[in-house]
Amino acid sequence: MLRIDNLVKTFDGERRRRHARGSKTDKTEPARVFAVSDISFNVENGELFTLLGPSGCGKTTTLRSIAGLERPDSGTIEVGDRVLFSGGAGRKPVNVPANERGLGMVFQSYAIWPHMSVFDNVAFPLQVKSRNERLGKKQIAERVMRVLDTMELAELADRQATKLSGGQQQRLALARALVIEPPLLLLDEPLSNLDAKLRESLRYELKRLQRDLGITSVYVTHDQTEALVLSTSIAVMKSGDVMQLGRPREIYENPNCRFVAEFIGTSNFIAGNVVSKEGDRYTVNTADGLLVLDAAAAIPIGGDVIVSIRPEAVEVSTGSRAGEVPNEWTGTVTTRAFLGESVDHVVSVGRHEIRARGNPAVSIKPGTEVYLRLDPGKLALVPVD
Known part of the structure; x- marks a missing residue:
């Protein structure tokens, strides 16, 4: 296309x-x-x-x-x-x-015509087409009302555009762009x-x-x-x-x-180097211990990397499961924040502070020693720029 x-x-x-x-x-x-x-x-x-x-x-x-x-x-x-x-x-x-x-184009500022009604705003792009492309009045009216109905604005067709709410004005701008198909x-x-x-x-x-x-x-x-x-x-x-x-x-x-890891959402970043690789399973040595992860990457043994860890990939608990799961680190909660649908804990682990995001029913007070578990399938390897 x-x-x-x-x-x-x-x-x-x-x-x-x-x-x-x-x-x-x-x-x-x-x-x-x-x-x-x-x-x-x-x-x-x-x-x-x-x-x-x-x-x-x-x-x-x-x-x-x-x-x-x-x-x-x-x-x-x-x-x-x-x-x-x-x-x-x-x-x-x-x-x-x-x-x-x-x-069709929809601008940030809507760019609707304030002196026109909702119907006229949408009809205008069809009315100014060249003579050999222009539809008849009946066809224009039918197409405009069909688009307004799709945008749930049909009942407001005769209203002045400036008397619409912000959301309605945005739908009007979208209708005007769509009417030319x-x-x-x-x-x-x-x-x-x-x-x-x-x-x-x-x-x-x-x-x-x-x-x-x-x-x-x-x-x-x-x-x-x-x-x-x-x-x-x-x-x-x-x-x-x-x-x-x-x-x-x-x-x-x-x-x-x-850059992409930082710009898309929130991440924890831990620097390290690859010490072993078996298929897509990497072992990375960091300042605070080894991390095992799965990544479809092409990074050689000895290569410097950054491990990107999303907060929701970090499980926090007060009990250990050492030996049962990989990537269990110990740390101390330094702060917590209730976000409504989740709770963020910031945990100090050696040289790093790691943010974890989890169920709002789990809220651990600062100063508590906790165990962090990092799912190998949810970690990402980022090459050093």
Whole structure:
């Protein structure tokens, strides 16, 4: 459906001084900053593909390049069998204007027209199509009401757009993007302006709509939870590069670098080196003892690694099961925090402080000596950068 090949986009950065050869004066020239640095990925039909990363990582620039709102320096962008952009050495120049790409886009700020009713907001994209593509009034009305019904806004069709709640305005913006029946839907942090409870409910509503309608979508967010809930596939970005691309569970459980492990959820990190390997079973020597874990990695014996341990992979108890299970360490609870659906314990183990997350019924007071058990199947090996 969507194919991105070797996409590059740069912007002018701070100006730097350069001494021109044969001249007694300095010249200044802008330094080029890579917003998107030679990235490639494919989005299959019906997928919700998420670009995830911190501010300034290039995710919105990538989305705007797909939409035609930014002109890349080089690379190709294809939707279906149609080339929307092509540029750079050896490529035939193509740059389809944004208004001719036929893509739907939902912005962070909703961008609804305040002087129009709900119905007119959704009908407008159909009414301004070229004469040979424009539908009749009856067909427009039928399509608009069908989309409004899907968004549960049909009863509000005559209401002024500004008199809707934040969640209703976001659904209106989505309805306006869907009414043109685009081959690809682009969403730029569409839930970030909503309060936490509404944002959570709309995540599941958006996931249901995307699944039921089979809409191929590219979604931009910096919210890790949002990405894990919504996505079919995720590309984690940093400084214009895609650091890891995969399914949500794969990225969460098997991060390929420390940045991904830190950015997706919460992790404990313990440095060590590989002392033995049998198939996928590794033994890692750390400052506080050996750790045994299973990892589909290619790290040689003697290689330096970081063991990434999610808090929910740590079991805390006041009783020992030494000899029955691997990876049992002893430590002392330094602090605890009740989170409602869980309790976090921070346990001091030698040189490390390890966070454990578990059942809220288990709450151990600070100062208590405890035993930590680390499930080998839930630990991840991260190469040292």
